[in-house]
Amino acid sequence: MQYSIAMAGTRHFSNISMIGFMGTGKSSVGQIVAAQLRFTFVDTDDLIESRTGRTISEIFAQQGEPVFRQLENQLVQELASRTGLVIATGGGLPVNPANLESLKSHSLVICLWASPDAIWERVRHQSHRPLLNDPDPQGKIRRLLAEREPFYRQADVLVNTEMRSVREVAQHVVHQFHMARSGKR
Ligand code: S3P
Numbered sequence: 001m002q003y004s005i006a007m008a009g010t011r012h013f014s015n016i017s018m019i020g021f022m023g024t025g026k027s028s029v030g031q032i033v034a035a036q037l038r039f040t041f042v043d044t045d046d047l048i049e050s051r052t053g054r055t056i057s058e059i060f061a062q063q064g065e066p067v068f069r070q071l072e073n074q075l076v077q078e079l080a081s082r083t084g085l086v087i088a089t090g091g092g093l094p095v096n097p098a099n100l101e102s103l104k105s106h107s108l109v110i111c112l113w114a115s116p117d118a119i120w121e122r123v124r125h126q127s128h129r130p131l132l133n134d135p136d137p138q139g140k141i142r143r144l145l146a147e148r149e150p151f152y153r154q155a156d157v158l159v160n161t162e163m164r165s166v167r168e169v170a171q172h173v174v175h176q177f178h179m180a181r182s183g184k185r
Contacts (some may be wrong), residue, residue, distance in 0.1 A: 001049040001095030013041075016173065017103040018150060020112035021145055022129055023122035025161050025169060029112060032170035034086035039094045043088040044075055052181045060130035069096065071118035076081075076102050091144075092098070092131075094151045104156075110173050116142045118162050138148050156180070 016033060018026040027043050034041035045056055048071050052059060054097045070094045072090060076099045079087060087107065094100045103109050114122070120138050125128065134140040151159070161169050 011104070011180075012106050013105040013177065014152045015079075015085040015087060015176055017087045017089060017107040017109045018112060018173075019089050019100075019103070019109060019155055020091065021114070021119055021141075021148065022091040022121045022132070023087060023126075024091075024112035024114050025122075025166055026112055028166045029161075029170045030086045030088040032167060033173050036170065036174050037086070038082045039086045041086050041088070044072060044093060046091050047071065047075055052161065055128065057128060057130045057133075065130075072096075073099060080106055092148070094154070097151075100154055102110065103143055108157065108177050109155045110157045110159060111152045112159055112161050112169065113152070114161050116145055119145070157158075158171070 014038075015140060016030075016039070018030045018033075030043070031041050031158055048059070048068070050066055052071070052102070054062070054160055056068065059071070071098060072093050074134065076089075079085065080102050083106075085107075087103070089099075089103075094103070099110070116138065119141050123132060123141075124137075127133075131144065151169070157173070159169055164172075
């Protein structure tokens with residue numbers, strides 16, 4: 001299947017961007033969605049790691065979070081000229097309004113949502129996220145999620161991922177994308 005640039009009103013939906021907090025399933029869902037649509041899957045964290053030759057944790061530790069946020073912003077600008085992508089973004093990326101505005105100029109923006117408790121259950125045995133390397137990671141999740149909620153809510157579609165399998169969430173995203181491209185949403 002060929003992708004095409006679709007428009008609904010003044011919006012262009014050449015890509016899908018997945019935003020949302022750490023552990024909400026952006027990459028797992030995004031990969032299934034990309035396979036179904038025959039789009040290319042990209043993950044902003046993976047691209048930053050492969051280009052810099054450093055892990056996200058190393059970038060945070062050696063250069064600091066502001067440098068990481070700058071790398072994210074450069075990448076977002078670069079991706080704006082591409083089509084046929086499913087873009088899984090790092091959890092903090094939409095906090096920069098310029099990033100969200102850029103994503104919205106070419107993508108249907110989908111936010112995956114989960115409660116702080118569900119997020120904690122999903123990330124508690126993982127160690128690659130510097131922001132959760134905290135004496136009180138559960139408190140940090142609650143605080144960051146509350147801070148970021150206004151940004152996440154600016155997505156075109158908010159999908160609650162609790163009580164739904166990754167496959168069900170992916171199906172819902174594909175459906176929303178087809179609706180958006182045909183102007184039905
Ligand atoms: C971050 C989320 C991470 C990664 C970095 C910072 C955040 O991505 O970009 O550790 O600020 O929430 P995931 O959401 O893919 O874990």
